[in-house]
Amino acid sequence: xxxxxxxxxxxxxxxxxxxxxxxxxxxxxxxxxxxxxxxxxxxxxxxxxxxxxxxxxxxxxxxxxxxxxxxxxxxxxxxxxxxxxxxxxxxxxxxxxxxxxxxxxxxxxxxxxxxxxxxxxxxxxxxxxxxxxxxxxxxxxxxxxxxxxxxxxxxxxxxxxxxxxxxxxxxxxxxxxxxxxxxxxxxxxxxxxxxxxxxxxxxxxxxxxxxxxxxxxxxxxxxxxxxxxxxxxxxxxxxxxxxxxxxxxxxxxxxxxxxxxxxxxxxxxxxxxxxxxxxxxxxxxxxxxxxxxxxxxxxxxxxxxxxxxxxxxxxxxxxxxxxxxxxxxxxxxxxxxxxxxxxxxxxxxxxxxxxxxxxxxxxxxxxxxxxxxxxxxxxxxxxxxxxxxxxxxxxxxxxxxxxxxxxxxxxxxxxxxxxxxxx
Amino acid sequence: xxxxxxxxxxxxxxxxxxxxxxxxxxxxxxxxxxxxxxxxxxxxxxxxxxxxxxxxxxxxxxxxxxxxxxxxxxxxxxxxxxxxxxxxxxxxxxxxxxxxxxxxxxxxxxxxxxxxxxxxxxxxxxxxxxxxxxxxxxxxxxxxxx
Numbered sequence: 001x002x003x004x005x006x007x008x009x010x011x012x013x014x015x016x017x018x019x020x021x022x023x024x025x026x027x028x029x030x031x032x033x034x035x036x037x038x039x040x041x042x043x044x045x046x047x048x049x050x051x052x053x054x055x056x057x058x059x060x061x062x063x064x065x066x067x068x069x070x071x072x073x074x075x076x077x078x079x080x081x082x083x084x085x086x087x088x089x090x091x092x093x094x095x096x097x098x099x100x101x102x103x104x105x106x107x108x109x110x111x112x113x114x115x116x117x118x119x120x121x122x123x124x125x126x127x128x129x130x131x132x133x134x135x136x137x138x139x140x141x142x143x144x145x146x147x148x149x150x151x152x153x154x155x156x157x158x159x160x161x162x163x164x165x166x167x168x169x170x171x172x173x174x175x176x177x178x179x180x181x182x183x184x185x186x187x188x189x190x191x192x193x194x195x196x197x198x199x200x201x202x203x204x205x206x207x208x209x210x211x212x213x214x215x216x217x218x219x220x221x222x223x224x225x226x227x228x229x230x231x232x233x234x235x236x237x238x239x240x241x242x243x244x245x246x247x248x249x250x251x252x253x254x255x256x257x258x259x260x261x262x263x264x265x266x267x268x269x270x271x272x273x274x275x276x277x278x279x280x281x282x283x284x285x286x287x288x289x290x291x292x293x294x295x296x297x298x299x300x301x302x303x304x305x306x307x308x309x310x311x312x313x314x315x316x317x318x319x320x321x322x323x324x325x326x327x328x329x330x331x332x333x334x335x336x337x338x339x340x341x342x343x344x345x346x347x348x349x350x351x352x353x354x355x356x357x358x359x360x361x362x363x364x365x366x367x368x369x370x371x372x373x374x375x376x377x378x379x380x381x382x383x384x385x386x387x388x389x390x391x392x393x394x395x396x397x398x399x400x401x402x403x404x405x406x407x408x409x410x411x412x413x414x415x416x417x418x419x420x421x422x423x
Numbered sequence: 424x425x426x427x428x429x430x431x432x433x434x435x436x437x438x439x440x441x442x443x444x445x446x447x448x449x450x451x452x453x454x455x456x457x458x459x460x461x462x463x464x465x466x467x468x469x470x471x472x473x474x475x476x477x478x479x480x481x482x483x484x485x486x487x488x489x490x491x492x493x494x495x496x497x498x499x500x501x502x503x504x505x506x507x508x509x510x511x512x513x514x515x516x517x518x519x520x521x522x523x524x525x526x527x528x529x530x531x532x533x534x535x536x537x538x539x540x541x542x543x544x545x546x547x548x549x550x551x552x553x554x555x556x557x558x559x560x561x562x563x564x565x566x567x568x569x
Contacts, residue, residue: 210523210525213522213523213524213525214493214521214522214523214525215522217522217543217545218437218439218440218522218543220545221439221440221443221522221543221544221545221546221547221550222439222440222443224545224546224547225439225443225547225550225551226439226443226547227547228547228548228551229443229446229547250546250547253545253546254545254546256545257544257545257546260545
């Protein structure tokens with residue numbers, strides 16, 4: 001008989017100390033042996049589990065609804081029993097019970113191997129596991145990070161798509177803006193051109209007026225002058241009719257001169273820029289009165305000047321307005337024994353309305369719309385002299401200030417003129 | 424021509440205006456020593472004793488120059504400028520007698536030192552009156568430098 005190298009007790013110790021997680025089962029799944037490592041890993045004590053049923057000692061975690069440790073292990077062990085062959089299980093989550101009864105998550109990689117006797121029957125099943133909990137944990141963490149990374153990546157992709165979309169939109173908008181800028185530039189160019197044209201036209205008008213003013217006057221002076229010379233040098237040899245004819249020539253030349261002056265004044269008005277300043281209408285009226293009165297000589301004129309509010313106006317232009325209106329009042333009251341000229345003002349929303357009233361010849365309201373027309377007159381030259389430009393000039397000035405002018409009258413009783421100016 | 428003492432020099436391109444001016448002066452007995460020149464060039468030649476007036480004595484100044492503005496070749500402004508910028512001639516009284524009452528012209532003339540600016544009236548009566556008053560003033564009332 002060979003001497004045994006390792007005793008039975010020795011094998012027991014060897015088995016129990018083996019570096020591996022081993023659990024030995026009977027075919028009826030009773031636990032008969034367990035390695036130290038296994039007991040340690042499962043937090044069990046050998047003495048407490050030997051002789052007990054596998055699933056009694058290692059049940060599923062009741063809190064885990066999806067626990068399939070028992071069923072899977074059971075199936076694997078049945079396989080081993082039936083086929084008398086080893087069976088490797090997939091990594092299995094099989095929570096183990098702590099001494100205090102709570103369960104701890106564990107992942108195992110089990111291998112179930114049959115031990116077959118000489119008769120070919122399975123006498124033991126060796127259940128060997130690798131505790132892969134840490135590994136699984138790592139994988140879970142990895143999966144989690146991957147999931148986070150994936151999440152981030154898809155967010156990134158979405159954001160990229162958004163950015164792309166927005167970029168496309170911005171590009172569209174930029175294009176439109178550029179087009180608009182080009183349009184604007186074109187318009188600005190057009191306006192610049194128009195302005196240049198206007199300036200040209202203005203300059204042309206300026207030199208036209210200058211020519212008219214100068215070149216028309218000289219021959220006119222000659223007509224008037226030589227007619228006069230004719231009278232002076234040959235008057236004694238001419239009869240009354242000849243005198244009348246010559247006088248007509250002279251008078252008409254004079255009238256033409258006045259017409260030229262008035263027309264020029266009218267055209268000059270349109271081109272002048274207004275410089276609006278706070279204007280005292282009261283002072284303006286006083287100055288104009290003193291300028292016009294000497295020409296009236298001894299006349300019975302009553303002035304009723306009320307409170308005249310100030311306005312924002314170009315002082316030279318408004319002086320012209322006052323001169324024309326007041327001289328009209330003086331002119332058309334010439335045949336009244338007692339002339340009354342009144343002036344007043346009233347302030348309304350944002351504007352001042354001035355009133356000048358006389359008790360002179362007045363005019364027929366039927367023709368009121370002609371009152372401010374250029375060269376339009378409502379009286380004949382024999383009744384009252386004038387070229388018919390005075391009121392046209394006044395209207396032009398008032399309109400340029402942003403105001404309005406209108407009038408009422410009754411024939412032979414008088415006329416009232418109203419004009420408004422911004423306050 | 425060299426020794427004739429011209430008192431009133433009229434520089435005017437318009438014949439009828441010149442004629443009416445001289446007539447008005449004559450009526451006031453001021454036309455004895457009047458010379459009418461028809462353009463600015465001739466006017467300057469006379470005043471500065473150039474060209475056909477080179478024999479003239481420059482110190483023999485007229486008592487007043489009646490000067491029109493709008494003239495061909497050399498216009499009134501240029502004549503005025505030359506007269507008033509030369510020491511020998513700048514104290515000769517110059518009266519601009521013109522149709523133009525345009526502001527820029529008036530301003531320019533005064534800036535150049537014109538003594539008086541008169542706008543020719545269209546109506547002859549007023550014109551004649553203006554000329555004779557003018558003549559009387561510069562010939563009789565005003566004191567020229569020696």
